[in-house]
Amino acid sequence: xxxxxxxxxxxxxxxxxxxxxxxxxxxxxxxxxxxxxxxxxxxxxxxxxxxxxxxxxxxxxxxxxxxxxxxxxxxxxxxxxxxxxxxxxxxxxxxxxxxxxxxxxxxxxxxxxxxxxxxxxxxxxxxxxxxxxxxxxxxxxxxxxxxxxxxxxxxxxxxxxxxxxxxxxxxxxxxxxxxxxxxxxxxxxxxxxxxxxxxxxxxxxxxxxxxxxxxxxxxxxxxxxxxxxxxxxxxxxxxxxxxxxxxxxxxxxxxxxxxxxxxxxxxxxxxxxxxxxxxxxxxxxxxxxxxxxxxxxxxxxxxxxxxxxxxxxxxxxxxxxxxxxxxxxxxxxxx
Amino acid sequence: xxxxxxxxxxxxxxxxxxxxxxxxxxxxxxxxxxxxxxxxxxxxxxxxxxxxxxxxxxxxxxxxxxxxxxxxxxxxxxxxxxxxxxxxxxxxxxxxxxxxxxxxxxxxxxxxxxxxxxxxxxxxxxxxxxxxxxxxxxxxxxxxxxxxxxxxxxxxxxxxxxxxxxxxxxxxxxxxxxxxxxxxxxxxxxxxxxxxxxxxxxxxxxxxxxxxxxxxxxxxxxxxxxxxxxxxxxxxxxxxxxxxxxxxxxxxxxxxxxxxxxxxxxxxxxxxxxxxxxxxxxxxxxxxxxxxxxxxxxxxxxxxxxxxxxxxxxxxxxxxxxxxxxxxxxxxxxx
Numbered sequence: 001x002x003x004x005x006x007x008x009x010x011x012x013x014x015x016x017x018x019x020x021x022x023x024x025x026x027x028x029x030x031x032x033x034x035x036x037x038x039x040x041x042x043x044x045x046x047x048x049x050x051x052x053x054x055x056x057x058x059x060x061x062x063x064x065x066x067x068x069x070x071x072x073x074x075x076x077x078x079x080x081x082x083x084x085x086x087x088x089x090x091x092x093x094x095x096x097x098x099x100x101x102x103x104x105x106x107x108x109x110x111x112x113x114x115x116x117x118x119x120x121x122x123x124x125x126x127x128x129x130x131x132x133x134x135x136x137x138x139x140x141x142x143x144x145x146x147x148x149x150x151x152x153x154x155x156x157x158x159x160x161x162x163x164x165x166x167x168x169x170x171x172x173x174x175x176x177x178x179x180x181x182x183x184x185x186x187x188x189x190x191x192x193x194x195x196x197x198x199x200x201x202x203x204x205x206x207x208x209x210x211x212x213x214x215x216x217x218x219x220x221x222x223x224x225x226x227x228x229x230x231x232x233x234x235x236x237x238x239x240x241x242x243x244x245x246x247x248x249x250x251x252x253x254x255x256x257x258x259x260x261x262x263x264x265x266x267x268x269x270x271x272x273x274x275x276x277x278x279x280x281x282x283x284x285x286x287x288x289x290x291x292x293x294x295x296x297x298x299x300x301x302x303x304x305x306x307x308x309x310x311x312x313x314x315x316x317x318x319x320x321x322x323x324x325x326x327x328x329x330x331x332x333x334x335x
Numbered sequence: 336x337x338x339x340x341x342x343x344x345x346x347x348x349x350x351x352x353x354x355x356x357x358x359x360x361x362x363x364x365x366x367x368x369x370x371x372x373x374x375x376x377x378x379x380x381x382x383x384x385x386x387x388x389x390x391x392x393x394x395x396x397x398x399x400x401x402x403x404x405x406x407x408x409x410x411x412x413x414x415x416x417x418x419x420x421x422x423x424x425x426x427x428x429x430x431x432x433x434x435x436x437x438x439x440x441x442x443x444x445x446x447x448x449x450x451x452x453x454x455x456x457x458x459x460x461x462x463x464x465x466x467x468x469x470x471x472x473x474x475x476x477x478x479x480x481x482x483x484x485x486x487x488x489x490x491x492x493x494x495x496x497x498x499x500x501x502x503x504x505x506x507x508x509x510x511x512x513x514x515x516x517x518x519x520x521x522x523x524x525x526x527x528x529x530x531x532x533x534x535x536x537x538x539x540x541x542x543x544x545x546x547x548x549x550x551x552x553x554x555x556x557x558x559x560x561x562x563x564x565x566x567x568x569x570x571x572x573x574x575x576x577x578x579x580x581x582x583x584x585x586x587x588x589x590x591x592x593x594x595x596x597x598x599x600x601x602x603x604x605x606x607x608x609x610x611x612x613x614x615x616x617x618x619x620x621x622x623x624x625x626x627x628x629x630x631x632x633x634x635x636x637x638x639x640x641x642x643x644x645x646x647x648x649x650x651x652x653x654x655x656x657x658x659x660x661x662x663x664x665x666x667x668x669x670x
Contacts, residue, residue: 119457120428122458123488124488131482139469142469150459152462
């Protein structure tokens with residue numbers, strides 16, 4: 001896949017982001033400023049990393065939540081850029097931690113540039129994320145951010161350490177993805193509302209919306225890991241399972257077949273290749289993916305509920321519809 | 336060397352930190368809270384890393400600078416802990432980047448826990464540093480922090496040191512150590528004054544003091560790399576030179592002997608072992624260490640000058656004397 005040029009927006013249908021679609025290029029420009037000011041070697045690393053990060057859903061959520069108060073791009077754009085940068089920096093370090101060769105069909109920074117420069121690149125991005133959020137001038141937003149960074153860092157540590165444990169139940173899976181993914185969605189939404197000076201009920205509603213959207217997002221991601229086309233995903237099917245991480249479909253499968261389960265056998269090192277294939281087939285055919293999607297839909301419906309419960313006066317119908325549309329997008333996405 | 340227990344202060348003569356010596360245990364307790372709240376394995380990683388970091392000079396500088404305004408431990412202690420944590424997190428990531436097996440005679444986190452967990456540990460510490468500085472509730476201090484993190488991550492030049500008439504190579508070395516070391520000392524001092532609500536001349540004086548102290552500190556560090564006892568330092572003599580990094584003594588030596596120099600030969604791969612030994616002996620015997628110390632003393636004298644120029648009314652004589660004493664400590668230290 002070709003690497004897009006710096007600063008070019010990823011191809012996103014403008015309708016998806018409704019009233020904030022016109023401001024996402026400002027977020028893109030803010031992100032591109034990082035590459036412009038850095039040293040040449042840094043620029044070389046940053047451009048593909050920033051361009052390859054996806055649909056910019058997190059910054060869109062931050063901007064949309066800003067419409068529950070005074071929508072001021074000069075404060076909301078730095079916040080939105082900060083959210084995206086934090087997300088991307090986390091991916092860069094994750095790829096070092098997991099020694100991942102590819103992400104979304106492209107070589108990772110860790111693979112292209114080795115560990116040392118990738119750690120430095122991630123730190124540079126974290127530093128800019130901190131600087132961007134400080135630009136909002138809002139202590140409460142800054143504190144929410146710092147807390148999220150902490151939760152994300154700990155979530156990752158727990159994830160790594162809990163690899164290959166059998167006893168993991170669904171609740172612990174929720175805790176893990178809450179830290180790893182939903183916390184940043186929650187802070188994007190809450191932060192947008194805070195920076196815009198929205199009232200407390202709106203801030204609370206946006207936090208809940210972001211948190212539930214993030215939970216649904218990660219569960220769908222974990223389902224796609226089982227259904228996806230290996231080539232389109234840029235990684236082997238069930239890569240998490242193969243590397244020892246249990247996600248919801250596999251957890252449900254272990255609960256259904258607690259005794260003689262190929263996942264257990266593979267984790268115990270008994271013919272892992274064949275047993276992983278058997279497990280993947282059983283998960284695909286046994287209804288665990290549909291069951292997982294049902295859980296995702298439950299979180300999605302709580303996200304919709306949060307929009308409903310937000311004070312009616314706080315945002316225009318178009319903003320509410322766009323937020324609801326993102327929930328459908330998360331459930332229906334194919335990669 | 337034995338690893339001290341969590342939360343115990345490193346052995347520092349109380350006189351060194353004068354009026355703030357009594358508050359440094361609060362900084363220590365704040366740092367120890369990180370380990371207390373984490374999971375057991377996190378604690379296992381954090382305790383030796385936090386205990387092994389040295390004399391807590393940076394937090395002491397932050398607290399002392401706070402005496403140029405309203406000295407309130409509840410705001411200054413989080414700032415001081417943040418500075419120390421940022422410093423320590425940087426060391427953890429540096430050891431991953433450089434694949435260093437030891438630091439100060441102890442195995443590094445990177446060596447003890449592998450790269451992945453060390454990257455996560457550093458991120459966790461950065462996250463807490465961000466949280467601590469946000470606790471000050473002071474946007475200006477937060478922004479100074481974020482900027483420092485950026486400068487440290489890239490080594491970007493922030494200070495104009497070209498007032499001195501040094502060669503381009505020496506200037507580039509100054510730029511590098513300004514980013515790597517002096518920027519954090521500067522922000523510790525500036526941040527303390529900002530958080531305490533000191534007046535602008537005092538804030539400026541403290542920033543300059545910290546910057547110059549940091550420059551002297553790093554130059555002395557680079558001299559000690561050549562003079563030190565390999566065992567006491569916990570690394571081979573001239574480890575920077577051996578890994579291809581030119582510090583001030585080697586730069587001065589290359590300027591003196593630009594043509595046929597064993598450093599060049601070693602870097603070109605010509606009998607590196609023997610040529611490094613020859614270079615080290617020549618640097619030790621050729622006066623380059625004394626010349627480097629002379630440069631350190633110039634920075635140190637500018638640090639003293641900054642204290643002198645700070646508004647007289649702003650801080651008590653004991654604070655000024657303690658700040659001046661730290662300058663002597665930096666010049667006279669042996670490891």
